[in-house]
Amino acid sequence: MHGQAVSSVIHMCCCPAFKRSPDVHISTEWGIHMFKKDWIRSLSAIVLAVLLTLVPGAIGAHAADMYPLSITDDLGRKVEITSKPRRFVSLAPSWTEILFELGLGDQVVGVTQFCDYPAEAAKKTKVGGFSDPNIELIVSLQADVVFGTTMHMKEAPEFEKRGIKFVCQNAQTVRGVMDNIMMAAKIAGVPDRADKVNGNIEKTMAQVTKAVAKIPVKERLSVLYLVWDEPVMSVGPNTLISDMITCAGGVSITRDASSDYPSYSLETIVAKNPDVILAPHVHSGGGLDPATLKSKAGWQTIDAVRKGNVFLVDDNLVSRPGPRVGEGVMEFARALYPELFK
Structure with missing residues (x-):
């Protein structure tokens, strides 16, 4: 159908009515050249107009073909x-x-x-x-x-x-988030848009992966992600945050937990002695204040607290399984290895 329409336009433009009249006098090669140039421009404009009319219909038909x-x-x-x-x-x-x-x-x-x-x-x-x-x-x-x-x-x-x-x-992994993005795009009939969104995530992830690859596995920092400190609550291995910490080059001290949000005694945390403690910065307020850990009994003996390696990370970036998940991994990586991202 589209080919026939374009063919008809070309045929119309080539018919005698579109040819120059015998009364037109063109006496030089320049005149002939300019006439041909104008004729080609007219033909191109008409063909383009027809294509712009036809293509949206073709796209709509293609989207409809995706359902059910x-x-x-x-x-x-x-x-x-x-x-x-x-x-x-x-x-x-x-x-x-x-x-x-x-x-x-x-x-x-x-x-x-x-x-x-x-x-x-x-x-x-x-x-x-x-x-x-x-x-x-x-x-x-x-x-x-x-x-x-x-x-x-x-x-x-x-x-x-x-x-x-x-x-x-x-979603329990970064890959799972990307799958969600594709799923939503397919439901809406725009799967090609997911490729662009996921491509941006992959680009950020690649930057982090390249940076932390320089750190030998045995030298990677142990991490406690502190959801709350009274009682001590963290994240288990089947959570997105745990996967993001791993992607950022950290080693979660709660990776062997049997639940998604396990609770621990302070004695257990002291025994595990993490190099770094990360906690969410909650935009609405009410989150952990890193300075308070130094004043709490028992916490001062933990390396992360003693050395001042207690940092807040943007809660919206690290806890939402959405298109900013790559930025969340970067947030973790910068907190753990700031020297790699100067």
Whole structure:
């Protein structure tokens, strides 16, 4: 069809009506050259106009061909997307960042009160907090797909009952985050956009990998990621933060934990004696103050505290499984090995 249309345009431009009149007198080679040049410009402009009309239709047809679509979310649930979704609700800051980074911000109709990045997200309708989404409000927003986490599995049947697809995120590695980004892009019918977003993550990861490769494995720093200090709580091996620490060249002292967020006695931490302690800098306040550890009984004997190697890292970068995950790994690497990134 497209070829026939272009052919018709070319035929039209070559017909006698488009040829110069016998009354036109061109007496020099320069005149002939200019006439041909103008004729070619006219033909090119017409062909381009036809192509610009046809291509969007071709793109739309291609997107429609992607559906119905079957995807498997992070909990192994099969989700059938029967037609191209138009309206999305995000129940986690990470999903909000993913959708906006994929250029789908205009299709996001609802977010949580904690979705603060990018700035445009703050203008969206608030559908609740982390664990208390307003189902009726989400239904009224005519959402096609709700992007949530394991925290929202109890609401999932309610969404499905109302014909709203629910997709669950539970990324435990950097690669898992990149898979989430591709999954969202496929659901929205824009898989090519995920390649660009993931390419940026890979570029940052490659910079970190190249830098920390200079450090022998036996000389890599042991790390305690301190979620909280009273009681002592850290991260287990099956968490994104643990994977990010490893990618940044650190060795988590809680990598052998049997739970995702294990608690420890101070005596255990003293015995493990980490080289570095990292804790989240919480933008809303209420996080750990590194200076206070020196004044707490028992902590002073730990190398990290004694040597002043207690650092805060941006909570939004290291705890959100979204498109800034590469920046989060870089944040860890700079805290652990600042000399490598001067």
